[in-house]
Amino acid sequence: MPSLSSRPTIIRRSPIRRIAALLEEAKRKESIISFGGGAPSLPPPREVVEYLAKMLREEPAKAVSYTSTRGIPELRELIAQDLKKHWGVEYDPNQVLIVNGGTEGIYVALSATIEPGDEVIILDPTYLGYSEAIKLFGGKVRRLPVSVESGYQPSLEELERIISPLTKAFILLSPDNPTGRVVTEKFVRGLVDLAVKYDFWIIFDAVYKHISFGRKTPWVDAIPEARERTITINSFSKEASVPGLRIGYVTGPQEAIDAMEKIKQYISLAPSAAAQYAMIKFHEDGIKDRYLEEVVIPTYRKRRDLMYKLIKEYLPEARTVLPEGAFYFFVDMRRYLEAMNRNDEEFANRLLYRKSVVVIPGRYFGDKGKGHVRMTFVTEPEDRIEEGMRRIAAYVSSYVF
Amino acid sequence: MPSLSSRPTIIRRSPIRRIAALLEEAKRKESIISFGGGAPSLPPPREVVEYLAKMLREEPAKAVSYTSTRGIPELRELIAQDLKKHWGVEYDPNQVLIVNGGTEGIYVALSATIEPGDEVIILDPTYLGYSEAIKLFGGKVRRLPVSVESGYQPSLEELERIISPLTKAFILLSPDNPTGRVVTEKFVRGLVDLAVKYDFWIIFDAVYKHISFGRKTPWVDAIPEARERTITINSFSKEASVPGLRIGYVTGPQEAIDAMEKIKQYISLAPSAAAQYAMIKFHEDGIKDRYLEEVVIPTYRKRRDLMYKLIKEYLPEARTVLPEGAFYFFVDMRRYLEAMNRNDEEFANRLLYRKSVVVIPGRYFGDKGKGHVRMTFVTEPEDRIEEGMRRIAAYVSSYVF
Numbered sequence: 001m002p003s004l005s006s007r008p009t010i011i012r013r014s015p016i017r018r019i020a021a022l023l024e025e026a027k028r029k030e031s032i033i034s035f036g037g038g039a040p041s042l043p044p045p046r047e048v049v050e051y052l053a054k055m056l057r058e059e060p061a062k063a064v065s066y067t068s069t070r071g072i073p074e075l076r077e078l079i080a081q082d083l084k085k086h087w088g089v090e091y092d093p094n095q096v097l098i099v100n101g102g103t104e105g106i107y108v109a110l111s112a113t114i115e116p117g118d119e120v121i122i123l124d125p126t127y128l129g130y131s132e133a134i135k136l137f138g139g140k141v142r143r144l145p146v147s148v149e150s151g152y153q154p155s156l157e158e159l160e161r162i163i164s165p166l167t168k169a170f171i172l173l174s175p176d177n178p179t180g181r182v183v184t185e186k187f188v189r190g191l192v193d194l195a196v197k198y199d200f201w202i203i204f205d206a207v208y209k210h211i212s213f214g215r216k217t218p219w220v221d222a223i224p225e226a227r228e229r230t231i232t233i234n235s236f237s238k239e240a241s242v243p244g245l246r247i248g249y250v251t252g253p254q255e256a257i258d259a260m261e262k263i264k265q266y267i268s269l270a271p272s273a274a275a276q277y278a279m280i281k282f283h284e285d286g287i288k289d290r291y292l293e294e295v296v297i298p299t300y301r302k303r304r305d306l307m308y309k310l311i312k313e314y315l316p317e318a319r320t321v322l323p324e325g326a327f328y329f330f331v332d333m334r335r336y337l338e339a340m341n342r343n344d345e346e347f348a349n350r351l352l353y354r355k356s357v358v359v360i361p362g363r364y365f366g367d368k369g370k371g372h373v374r375m376t377f378v379t380e381p382e383d384r385i386e387e388g389m390r391r392i393a394a395y396v397s398s399y400v401f
Numbered sequence: 402m403p404s405l406s407s408r409p410t411i412i413r414r415s416p417i418r419r420i421a422a423l424l425e426e427a428k429r430k431e432s433i434i435s436f437g438g439g440a441p442s443l444p445p446p447r448e449v450v451e452y453l454a455k456m457l458r459e460e461p462a463k464a465v466s467y468t469s470t471r472g473i474p475e476l477r478e479l480i481a482q483d484l485k486k487h488w489g490v491e492y493d494p495n496q497v498l499i500v501n502g503g504t505e506g507i508y509v510a511l512s513a514t515i516e517p518g519d520e521v522i523i524l525d526p527t528y529l530g531y532s533e534a535i536k537l538f539g540g541k542v543r544r545l546p547v548s549v550e551s552g553y554q555p556s557l558e559e560l561e562r563i564i565s566p567l568t569k570a571f572i573l574l575s576p577d578n579p580t581g582r583v584v585t586e587k588f589v590r591g592l593v594d595l596a597v598k599y600d601f602w603i604i605f606d607a608v609y610k611h612i613s614f615g616r617k618t619p620w621v622d623a624i625p626e627a628r629e630r631t632i633t634i635n636s637f638s639k640e641a642s643v644p645g646l647r648i649g650y651v652t653g654p655q656e657a658i659d660a661m662e663k664i665k666q667y668i669s670l671a672p673s674a675a676a677q678y679a680m681i682k683f684h685e686d687g688i689k690d691r692y693l694e695e696v697v698i699p700t701y702r703k704r705r706d707l708m709y710k711l712i713k714e715y716l717p718e719a720r721t722v723l724p725e726g727a728f729y730f731f732v733d734m735r736r737y738l739e740a741m742n743r744n745d746e747e748f749a750n751r752l753l754y755r756k757s758v759v760v761i762p763g764r765y766f767g768d769k770g771k772g773h774v775r776m777t778f779v780t781e782p783e784d785r786i787e788e789g790m791r792r793i794a795a796y797v798s799s800y801v802f
Contacts, residue, residue: 001629001654002569002602005516005538008660014470017666021469043461053454060444064645068422069415100501100647103670111537115406133667136512137406168403201403228402244465244674246501253402259409265418266534269504272673273645 011132015364023358033388035375036358038177038327040241042299042378044278045291048240051281052274063274069265071098071249072276078283079234079249086210087219089251097257098271099264101246102207102235107133108260108267109231109250110169113201114139118168123154125330125365125372127177127205140166145368148319148332152179156190163194169201170194174217175208178365178374179330180323188218192226202226207235207248210292212325213301221251228253231260236275238327239292240282247275300327303377307385314393327378330362334371340399344371355391412533416765424759434789436776437759439578439728441642443700443779445679446692449641452682453675464675470666472499472650473677479684480635480650487611488620490652498658499672500665502647503608503636508534509661509668510604510632510651511570515540519569524555526731526766526773528578528606541567546769549733552722553580557591564595570602575618576609579766579775580731581724589619593627603627608636608649611693613726614702622652629654632661637676639728640693641683648676701728704778708786715794728779731763735772741800745772756792 019036043049055063070076076093083089099105106129114120116138122130124143131141142162146152159170170191174183195202204220221230235248250260282288307329308322317335337347345361352358362372377385420437444450456464471477477494484490500506507530515521517539523531525544532542543563547553560571571592575584596603605621622631636649651661683689708730709723718736738748745762752758763773778786 001656002514002600004657004660005512005514007512008663011663011667013663014666017470017670020467020671021471024469025474037467039467041462044465046461049457049461049464053457056450056454056457060447060450061442061642063450064445064643066421066438066440066644068425069418070422073426100669103666104668107668111406111408113403113406129667129670136664136667199403241462242465243467244671246669246671246673255402256405259405262409262412262414263537265415265504266412266530266537267505267508267668268501268647269418269530270421270645270647272647272676274675275673 007136010135014128014132016128016360019358032356032358033384033391034358034379035377035388036360036379038376038378039243040238040378041380042241042296044241045282045287047285047287048278048281052278055277056274063277065273067270067273067276069270070094070261071096071271072280075276075280078280082283082288083251087222089219089222091251095251095254095257097250097261097264098276099248099250100268100271101237101248102205102233103129104264104268105233105235105248105250106130106203106205108264109203109233110134110137110139111263112256112259113169113231115168117166119164119166120168121159121162121170123173124367125178125362125369126171127173128364130171139168142167143366146179147368148321151321152176152181152330153184154187156187156194159191160194163198167198167200169203171203171205172220173205175212175323175325177208177326178328178360178362178369179321180326180328181321182212182215182217182324185218188220189223192220192223195229196225200229202230204230204232206232208238208326209234210239211296211300211327213297213304214324217325231256236279236282239288239296240279241296242275242278245272245275245278247271247279300378303382303385306382307375307377307389310386310389314389315396327376329375329377330369330372331375332372336396337371340396344373348373351392351395355395357388357391408537411536415529415533417529417761420759433757433759434785434792435759435780436778436789437761437780439777439779440644441639441779442781443642443697445642446683446688448686448688449679449682453679456678457675464678466674468671468674468677470671471495471662472497472672473681476677476681479681483684483689484652488623490620490623492652496652496655496658498651498662498665499677500649500651501669501672502638502649503606503634504530505665505669506634506636506649506651507531507604507606509665510634511535511538511540512664513657513660514570514602514632516569518567520565520567521569522560522563522571524574525768526579526763526770527572528574529765531572540569543568544767547580548769549720549722553577553582553731554585555588557588557595560592561595564599568599568601570604571596572604572606573621574606576613576724576726578609578727579729579761579763579770580722581727581729582722583613583616583618583725586619589621590624593621593624596630597626601630603631605631605633607633609639609727610635611640612697612701612728614698614705615725618726632657637680637683640689640697641680642697643676643679646673646676646679648672648680701779704783704786707783708776708778708790711787711790715790716797728777730776730778731773732776733773737797738772741797745774749774752793752796756796758789758792760793
């Protein structure tokens with residue numbers, strides 16, 4: 001075999017994707033309770049799947065035809081209206097680029113901005129895909145630590161200390177994975193000031209934007225000075241419960257959108273037509289707002305509150321923060337893990353093996369995540385959240401007591 | 402705005418994608434006859450869209466859920482069986498990576514093999530996406546010319562002359578875009594010998610593999626020595642008429658597949674679940690073979706034969722080759738263009754403006770394509786092929802005679 005490039009060796013395989021593959025092949029799937037990958041278990045809005053099913057039957061060629069790389073104009077128009085309505089930002093539909101989910105959004109944003117040697121600042125812990133994508137472009141990863149003590153809120157002072165002349169971008173995820181933290185207005189304002197002062201990009205990952213249980217996330221480029229230096233990543237996976245349709249969008253300055261579109265032509269040509277038509281329907285007839293207000297948020301809020309109660313009850317020595325948004329509890333388990341003489345990864349592996357419960361080791365999200373586990377509350381219904389938490393409690397107490 | 406990376410400046414915008422976007426926005430779409438983008442106008446097999454529509458209605462959460470990055474095991478198993486049946490090659494399902502269409506296949510194959518400075522040999526003319534994707538990875542493009550005189554068949558002698566110590570890969574597309582040429586068994590055998598001798602990868606782009614009107618394309622890695630140095634790109638866009646579902650697959654040595662999967666995790670996470678389920682159905686109940694034999698090939702063969710007849714009739718001074726496969730005529734128009742004092746791009750622009758017929762300028766496929774145009778016969782039905790060719794003839798004769 002001729003040699004491979006160095007790219008595969010400079011990145012690591014996603015451990016969460018490895019778990020996804022294992023679960024897909026597991027024979028005993030039913031008995032496994034997953035607090036692992038953040039996969040919504042809710043079906044998408046009825047009207048959306050009905051619309052797509054009908055279109056597949058009645059206009060099959062249209063439903064599966066090529067579209068432009070930027071995406072169907074009607075969908076981009078609806079998205080621009082929706083951004084204005086929910087976040088007060090005005091975007092021309094040409095400043096909206098449809099992408100194959102948030103992952104492709106991050107990838108094209110980094111591709112269009114990062115040169116080898118550039119530094120990108122991300123939080124620690126944070127979504128594990130950022131560091132690997134940055135490395136694929138030769139970028140250097142700098143990490144800004146956050147902790148349970150400060151409610152996983154980043155500090156502007158610490159941020160300014162790690163900014164260097166090589167800083168090219170900062171990635172902000174709010175609501176956050178893995179912590180559920182919604183960033184403060186004050187932080188965003190300060191971040192924008194720093195981005196202007198030191199001339200770097202803000203990549204605002206807003207894939208969980210509509211999953212919040214109280215305070216909405218501040219919107220970065222609602223601040224005028226941010227507009228020319230912010231690329232925002234959006235996904236329909238979470239808000240429409242369609243992770244497997246692989247559809248999202250990116251907004252940003254026109255020149256950046258044009259650059260990302262150009263690159264995307266050679267990565268994936270164009271987004272899925274079927275997924276785009278489904279998302280056109282999602283924005284019509286008030287379906288989106290109704291689905292979020294009546295189905296998604298109430299369902300997830302109940303599950304979140306239940307998991308919170310059970311963590312307090314079954315794992316009283318654990319420390320966590322009630323998530324204001326997104327899908328996850330990030331739980332500091334160090335008191336238990338020390339008593340068990342296990343690290344978070346060993347704990348997660350054995351918990352799956354012994355009790356058939358999936359949790360994600362905190363170290364996968366950064367060094368500061370060591371001793372923590374991430375548990376999602378959106379994949380399982382309430383009875384199985386109860387059952388899973390009971391199994392975790394039984395497993396822990398078999399060691400600790 | 403902070404600076405963008407250099408990537409957008411080293412590649413060019415795809416002129417074919419620009420035309421796709423223009424057509425999408427055109428008000429007078431109906432009157433435009435497109436011999437442009439190779440978009441099949443046939444609907445996909447009835448059973449496939451029915452199956453997907455039913456699944457969306459009855460199991461919506463499953464139809465749009467995350468899958469593993471490599472793809473649903475059942476689909477990969479069916480693909481492995483299909484490759485054995487049609488091409489006599491044995492692949493383990495783990496050596497099949499599902500991708501978001503042929504474009505992503507090419508992109509991940511190059512990402513996993515090409516370092517900055519490596520040379521990749523492609524034909525001239527050839528599919529315009531290769532050169533830009535190579536450049537995105539810092540690779541250098543070397544071109545092997547082919548011409549209408551030799552039926553667009555590449556020469557082994559000329560190939561060996563441009564191989565250098567930096568040659569890392571050769572991209573072979575058969576059946577070919579833009580020429581419709583199916584490569585010879587002799588060329589493939591010689592290519593494999595050279596790849597072994599000079600230790601380079603063969604990237605075999607087989608996206609048109611089932612679109613042939615006589616002789617099937619030789620299969621590169623059916624030759625044992627090719628197995629460890631060939632990555633094959635497959636797409637369902639052409640064979641199932643589902644370009645807008647964005648689904649295809651890649652095969653290759655296990656280590657290369659593992660590397661490509663790892664990279665893909667950070668490009669697009671996972672392929673579309675809905676598209677994968679549709680393609681599972683495509684492989685069942687003999688649907689695929691029946692659809693190809695009874696619908697696709699007879700329909701396209703008729704259109705191809707009609708267009709050939711009309712080219713001979715209306716453009717007697719043009720030179721072309723009856724395509725053995727794929728979707729296109731590549732027509733040497735130099736006799737006309739010289740008389741008209743226009744190059745191929747000017748000709749195509751004016752033809753669209755004056756006569757509302759889309760053809761693709763040959764120069765977009767490489768310098769050797771200058772003076773040619775590419776015309777697809779799969780997008781329009783026969784009456785519109787007739788009408789389009791009449792308009793071209795009228796346009797040309799208004800100048801020439």
